[in-house]
Each structure stands twice: as C-alpha cells, then as structure tokens.
Amino acid sequence: xxxxxxxxxxxxxxxxxxxxxxxxxxxxxxxxxxxxxxxxxxxxxxxxxxxxxxxxxxxxxxxxxxxxxxxxxxxxxxxxxxxxxxxxxxxxxxxxxxxxxxxxxxxxxxxxxxxxxxxxxxxxxxxxxxxxxxxxxxxxxxxxxxxxxxxxxxxxxxxxxxxxxxxxxxxxxxxxxxxxxxxxxxxxxxxxxxxxxxxxxxxxxxxxxxxxxxxxxxxxxxxxxxxxxxxxxxxxxxxxxxxxxxxxxxxxxxxxxxxxxxxxxxxxxxxxxxxxxxxxxxxxxxxxxxxxxxxxxxxxxxxxxxx
Amino acid sequence: xxxxxxxxxxxxxxxxxxxxxxxxxxxxxxxxxxxxxxxxxxxxxxxxxxxxxxxxxxxxxxxxxxxxxxxxxxxxxxxxxxxxxxxxxxxxxxxxxxxxxxxxxxxxxxxxxxxxxxxxxxxxxxxxxxxxxxxxxxxxxxxxxxxxxxxxxxxxxxxxxxxxxxxxxxxxxxxxxxxxxxxxxxxxxxxxxxxxxxxxxxxxxxxxxxxxxxxxxxxxxxxxxxxxxxxxxxxxx
Numbered sequence: 001x002x003x004x005x006x007x008x009x010x011x012x013x014x015x016x017x018x019x020x021x022x023x024x025x026x027x028x029x030x031x032x033x034x035x036x037x038x039x040x041x042x043x044x045x046x047x048x049x050x051x052x053x054x055x056x057x058x059x060x061x062x063x064x065x066x067x068x069x070x071x072x073x074x075x076x077x078x079x080x081x082x083x084x085x086x087x088x089x090x091x092x093x094x095x096x097x098x099x100x101x102x103x104x105x106x107x108x109x110x111x112x113x114x115x116x117x118x119x120x121x122x123x124x125x126x127x128x129x130x131x132x133x134x135x136x137x138x139x140x141x142x143x144x145x146x147x148x149x150x151x152x153x154x155x156x157x158x159x160x161x162x163x164x165x166x167x168x169x170x171x172x173x174x175x176x177x178x179x180x181x182x183x184x185x186x187x188x189x190x191x192x193x194x195x196x197x198x199x200x201x202x203x204x205x206x207x208x209x210x211x212x213x214x215x216x217x218x219x220x221x222x223x224x225x226x227x228x229x230x231x232x233x234x235x236x237x238x239x240x241x242x243x244x245x246x247x248x249x250x251x252x253x254x255x256x257x258x259x260x261x262x263x264x265x266x267x268x269x270x271x272x273x274x275x276x277x278x279x280x281x282x283x284x285x286x287x288x289x290x291x292x293x294x295x296x297x298x299x300x301x302x303x304x305x306x307x
Numbered sequence: 308x309x310x311x312x313x314x315x316x317x318x319x320x321x322x323x324x325x326x327x328x329x330x331x332x333x334x335x336x337x338x339x340x341x342x343x344x345x346x347x348x349x350x351x352x353x354x355x356x357x358x359x360x361x362x363x364x365x366x367x368x369x370x371x372x373x374x375x376x377x378x379x380x381x382x383x384x385x386x387x388x389x390x391x392x393x394x395x396x397x398x399x400x401x402x403x404x405x406x407x408x409x410x411x412x413x414x415x416x417x418x419x420x421x422x423x424x425x426x427x428x429x430x431x432x433x434x435x436x437x438x439x440x441x442x443x444x445x446x447x448x449x450x451x452x453x454x455x456x457x458x459x460x461x462x463x464x465x466x467x468x469x470x471x472x473x474x475x476x477x478x479x480x481x482x483x484x485x486x487x488x489x490x491x492x493x494x495x496x497x498x499x500x501x502x503x504x505x506x507x508x509x510x511x512x513x514x515x516x517x518x519x520x521x522x523x524x525x526x527x528x529x530x531x532x533x534x535x536x537x538x539x540x541x542x543x544x
Contacts, residue, residue, distance in 0.1 A: 027396050032388025035367070035379035036422040036542035042374035050369070050376050055388050077544040078426055078507070085499050140539060145396035148533075152435065154398040154470075154519060155535040156413060158391045163542060207382065226423045227382045229544045240424070240509045265381060 029143050030057035031064065033160040038122070039205060039229065041167045041266065044130035052100070052120050052162055054141055056112035064141040064159075065109045068095050071136050071163070075195075075237045077228070079163060081138060094135040094166070097125040110141075124166065132169025132201045134232045139164065165203050165229060172204035172268035177235060179260050179273045184280050188250025192223075194238040194260055198230040204268040205229050208238055209261045210245065214254060221249040251279040379421055387420040391427065391540040398519050398536075406465045408522035414477065415538055416514040417506060422542035424509040427481075428502035429539075431493035435470055435521070435532035442528040444521070446492040447471035456503045459489040462520065468527075472536075473518045474505050481506035481513035490520060493536060502539065509543075 032055040042048055056062050070082045070091040082091065099106045101121040112118060122139065142159035178195040185191065190212065198204050210223040225245060230236050237243040259274040367378040367386075379386070394414040403409045419425040435444040447454065447462060447469030454460035454471065462471060471490035474482035483504045494500040506513055517538075 028392060028394050029396050030390060030392035032390035032418075034386055034388045034421060036389050036419070037379060037544065039377040040374060041376075046373050048374050048376065050378070053388070055390075057388075057390055057392065073544050077424070078504070079541045079544060081428070081502055081539075081541070083499055083501060138541065142537065142539075144535075147397040149397065149399045150531070151402065152400045152521075152530075152532040154400075154431075154435070154533065156393050156396050156398060157535055157537040158393050158415075159537060159539040160389060160391055161539060161541040163544065165544075205377070205381070227380050231544070 027060065027145075027147075028058065029062065029145065029156070029158050031055070031062070031141060031143055031158060031160055032057050033141055033162050035162060037163045037165065037229070039165045039167075039203070040124070041170060041202070042126060044126050044168055045128035046126050048124045048126075049101075050122050052122050052139060053117060054110065054112070054120065055117040056115060059114045061111060061113050062143050063109060063111045064143050066100055066107065067140045067142060068098055069138050069140060069161075070095065071138055073136070073231055073234065075235060076243075077236060079138065079161070081161075090133070090135070091137075093127075095137065097127070098137070099123045100139065122164070124164075126166075126168055130168050132171055134168070134202050135164075135166040136203075136231065137164050137166075138162065165231070167202040167232075169202050170267055171200045171202050172198055172230075172232075172264065172266060173200035174198055174204055174206070174230070174262050174264060174268050174271050176260060176262065176271055176273040179258075179275055181258065181275055181277045184278055185251075188252075188279070190247040190251060190256070190258065190277060190279070192239070192245045192247075192258065192260070193243055194245065195235055195243075196228070196230060196238065196262060197235040198232060198268075200268070201232050203229055203231050203266075205265045206268075207263045207265060209263055210247075210258055211261070212247065212249075212251075212256055212258045214256055220251070220256065221247055223247055253280055254278070380423060383421055383423070385421045387418070389420070389422055389425070389540060389542060390418045391538065392416040393538065400519075400521050400532075403521060403523065405523050405525040405527065408465060408520055410518055410520050412516050412518045414514060414516055415506070416478075416512075417481070417508075417540055418512050419508075419540070419542060420511045422511075424543035425506070425513075426504040426508075426541050426543070427506035427513075427538050428541055429472075429493060429505040430496050430500070430502045430537050432535045432537075433495060433497040435534050437528070437530040437532055442530055442532070444523060444527065444532050445469050446495065447490060447520070447522075448492070449490055454489075454491050456492050456494040456500055459491045461488055462490040463488055465522065468522050468524045470519065470521050472505075472520070475516045475518065476514075477516055478514035479508060479510045479512060481508045481510075482515050483507050505538065 034053045071079045138161035140159050140161045175197045177197050181192045206228050208225045212221045239245040255278050261272040369376040398411045449460035449462040450464045473490045476482050494503045
C-alpha cells in the first residue's frame with residue numbers, strides 16, 4: 001500500500017512539474033486592404049495625404065507590421081518588389097519622406113481587433129528641388145503570428161500590398177510599338193496582339209479600345225480592354241490571356257479594319273494605329289464552298305455540251 | 308461587265324462574295340389572309356463604349372491645383388477589400404524520422420475584386436534551422452537536383468532530403484508551374500533571393516492548397532527546427 005502511494009505521488013508530481021507543451025495555435029488568418037493602387041500626380045515641394053483602409057477579417061485580434069518596398073513592373077503588369085540590397089539612392093530618398101499615420105501619429109505596425117476596419121493616412125512629402133520623375137512603391141501589411149509548438153514548425157505569415165504610383169510632373173509620351181493580327185483566320189473570332197510604350201518621365205493611365213469596321217465602314221464591334229497603368233520608360237503587352245486580345249463577335253468572310261486607340265485619362269498624347277485583316281471561314285466551310293463551285297462548273301459544262 | 312455575263316461561274320462567285328461582304332439580310336415580306344410578316348434588314352450591332360471616368364465626378368478622385376490622386380482602378384467601381392486568407396498560422400511537422408517524408412498542407416485563398424489580376428509571392432526568412440542556427444535542414448533540390456525557386460520538379464525519392472512546397476488549385480487556376488508531386492524551393496530572404504509567385508491570376512478569386520514536404524537524412528541532428536514562410540498578395544498594375 002505504501003509502495004503504491006509513493007508511486008502515485010511521484011507520478012503526480014512528475015506530471016505536475018513536467019514541461020507543459022505550448023498549445024498549437026493553428027488558427028486561420030485573413031486581412032483586407034483598399035485601394036489596391038493609388039495614383040498620385042503632383043509637383044515638387046508638396047505634401048499629400050491619402051487614405052488607405054485595412055481590415056481584420058478574422059474573429060480574433062491581429063497585429064500587422066507595415067513595410068514600404070519599392071517595385072518595378074514587368075511587361076505583363078506584374079509587380080516585382082525590389083529587395084533592400086538592390087535599393088537605389090532614389091528609392092531610399094523617397095521612402096524616407098513617406099509615412100503612414102494613425103490619428104496623426106506615424107506608425108510601423110497596427111493592432112486590429114476582430115473585424116475592425118481602420119482608415120490610415122498615407123502622407124508623402126516631395127522635395128522642393130525634385131526633378132520630374134516617378135516613384136513606385138508598395139505599402140505592405142504583414143500579419144506575424146509568432147506561434148510555436150514543441151515540434152519543428154514553419155510559421156505562416158500573410159500580407160497584402162497596396163501599390164503607389166507617384167509622379168512628379170506630367171510628362172507621358174505614348175506610342176504603339178506593335179499592333180498585329182494574323183492575316184487570315186480560320187475561325188470566326190479575331191485575335192490581336194498589341195504592345196505599347198511610354199517614353200516619358202511619368203506614368204500614364206490608359207483605357208485601350210479596338211474598333212473593328214467592315215469594308216463599308218460600318219462598326220461591327222468595339223473591344224474595350226481593361227485599364228492599364230503604363231510606367232515611365234516602360235512597355236507593356238495588352239491582353240489578359242498570353243498577350244492576346246480576342247473579339248467576342250464571330251466574323252464572316254471578308255476584309256475588316258481594326259483600329260486601336262489608347263485613350264489616356266491622364267494628360268498624355270492620344271495614339272491610334274490601324275490594320276487590315278481578312279477573315280476566311282474554317283477549312284470545312286472553304287471546302288464546301290469549293291465543292292459547290294465544282295458541281296456548278298460541271299453542271300454548266302454538261303449543259304453546254306448537251307445543247 | 309462583259310466578263311461577268313460571259314462567264315456564269317465567275318458571276319456566281321462574284322455574287323456570293325458580295326453577299327458575304329455585305330453582312331446583312333435583304334428585307335422580305337410574307338402575307339396571307341390573317342397575317343403579314345415583314346422581315347427588315349438586321350442592323351449590325353454597334354457598341355458605344357462609355358468614355359473614361361470623368362475625374363471631377365468620381366469620389367475616388369481628388370483634384371487640386373497642386374496634385375491629383377486616384378484611388379483604385381477607374382474602371383472597377385467596386386471598393387471591396389482585396390484580401391488574403393490562410394487556413395493556418397503554423398505548419399507543425401510533428402515527429403519525423405529520416406527517409407520518412409512528412410507532408411503538411413494549408414489553404415491560401417485570395418479575393419481581388421477591386422484589382423485587375425494579382426500575384427501571391429512566397430518567401431522564407433531562412434531554411435529550417437535549430438534555435439542556435441548551427442544545424443539547418445536545407446531547401447530541397449528535388450529528385451535529380453532539377454527544382455529551384457522558380458522551376459518545379461518531381462520529388463518522389465525518399466532519399467532526397469530538404470524542405471519544399473507544391474501548389475494545387477482548389478478554385479480557379481492560380482498555381483504557378485506546379486502539379487502532383489512537383490515541388491519547388493522557397494526563396495530564401497537570408498540569401499537575398501527574390502520573392503517568387505506561387506499564384507498568378509487574372510481572375511478575381513483564387514484558392515490553392517500549399518503542400519509543405521519535409522524529409523531528413525539519418526545524419527540530421529535531432530533538434531527542433533523552425534522558420535517563417537510569407538505569402539504576399541500583390542495586385543497587378
């Protein structure tokens with residue numbers, strides 16, 4: 001009996017004082033930000049404020065770290081964040097003049113209660129002697145959970161970027177470097193590829209439009225593609241699927257004229273370019289047409305001979 | 308004209324071509340005692356697009372003498388929050404043994420209704436390491452050493468070690484260059500490696516399952532290893 005009591009007490013003490021494993025906090029995380037992009041066009045020596053909203057979409061409080069990162073973009077409009085080691089002096093100079101304010105106080109992280117939405121103020125100062133130039137950077141909100149387990153683990157952080165296009169000046173110079181389409185198409189839909197360029201010092205926002213007219217000048221279709229933000233001294237390929245813009249209408253045989261128009265909303269030059277395209281029906285239709293012609297020719301020949 | 312009259316075949320071809328090119332049907336009428344049916348020439352659809360948003364009327368546009376600010380995309384009226392969601396905040400590898408790979412999964416969900424496409428970029432702060440940073444579990448190179456941060460490759464061999472990930476589409480087709488048993492390395496921030504897209508999409512929503520795979524050799528020191536992986540939702544321009 002005494003032995004059993006000693007064993008019981010020893011085991012109880014062991015469990016009582018042994019290291020208790022930290023709970024696994026494998027909770028879901030969710031964060032929202034608006035707007036996805038802020039386009040600012042200004043002059044040197046200005047101070048600008050604009051709102052950025054952030055929302056905790058979970059049922060528990062979260063803390064988000066706020067990071068500023070300059071970026072460049074590729075021809076598809078994808079954003080490539082620049083790593084700290086690759087920062088230029090210009091990147092650093094603008095970032096030091098950017099602050100995110102909560103109730104007038106500059107912050108580098110924010111605590112959000114469950115489902116809380118907070119409007120922050122993005123404050124940017126431009127240098128008085130700033131030459132016409134663009135700066136592109138993202139404001140990134142990152143939720144850092146810092147959970148632990150007694151086993152090996154990988155923490156999972158989520159974050160969202162809000163992109164900022166800051167133009168000092170108003171100089172965009174647009175051109176269409178390529179607007180093409182296959183000369184003949186076997187299908188009813190027309191396919192176009194287009195590449196545009198901006199050789200100016202500042203970004204341009206455009207709403208491209210392709211107008212397709214038949215041989216009599218009648219407008220058959222207007223293809224309105226999405227808004228494009230074309231950065232300074234950059235080119236961009238239009239079209240969502242592998243750089244191809246596809247008409248919704250199907251076309252019968254005949255020549256058509258397609259004109260692309262860039263329609264900038266910012267003060268930039270409007271540019272357009274046209275091309276001609278000949279639509280042929282599919283091979284089956286073409287063969288059917290050829291057979292009909294052949295039969296007709298034979299019929300006429302036989303009729304002439306019988307006369 | 309003489310050519311057309313002399314060559315009926317040529318005349319037929321000419322007529323057919325004209326009919327196709329005109330792109331319209333001639334008017335016809337059909338009538339009886341009780342009805343009259345008239346068919347008119349069908350006007351081909353002409354679409355008049357709305358001009359770009361008038362800045363002065365748009366609430367998301369602020370214009371003064373010194374600056375102009377536009378919030379969001381002018382052709383997207385939605386002011387929905389872009390959002391990213393992960394099903395877990397930690398990947399717990401549990402107890403694992405040499406040449407016995409463990410796989411753990413999380414779901415990443417994206418809503419980007421107020422943007423024209425997006426990328427989700429991934430990175431790790433460093434390879435899995437013990438608290439002293441003396442012992443590391445390196446990132447995998449897959450079965451034939453073919454995978455990298457941007458190229459996926461097969462990883463089936465239990466004698467291939469390290470940490471890697473793959474992505475499988477749950478909604479939409481967001482995962483970048485992946486498939487069953489195809490893995491990549493996490494880009495390592497401590498080595499200055501650039502973020503890599505794990506999702507890319509022009510659709511407004513996407514959901515994928517990210518599978519973490521870990522395998523160690525018999526010579527791996529017994530310790531607790533950890534790192535942090537980050538998923539960044541970045542809207543397209």
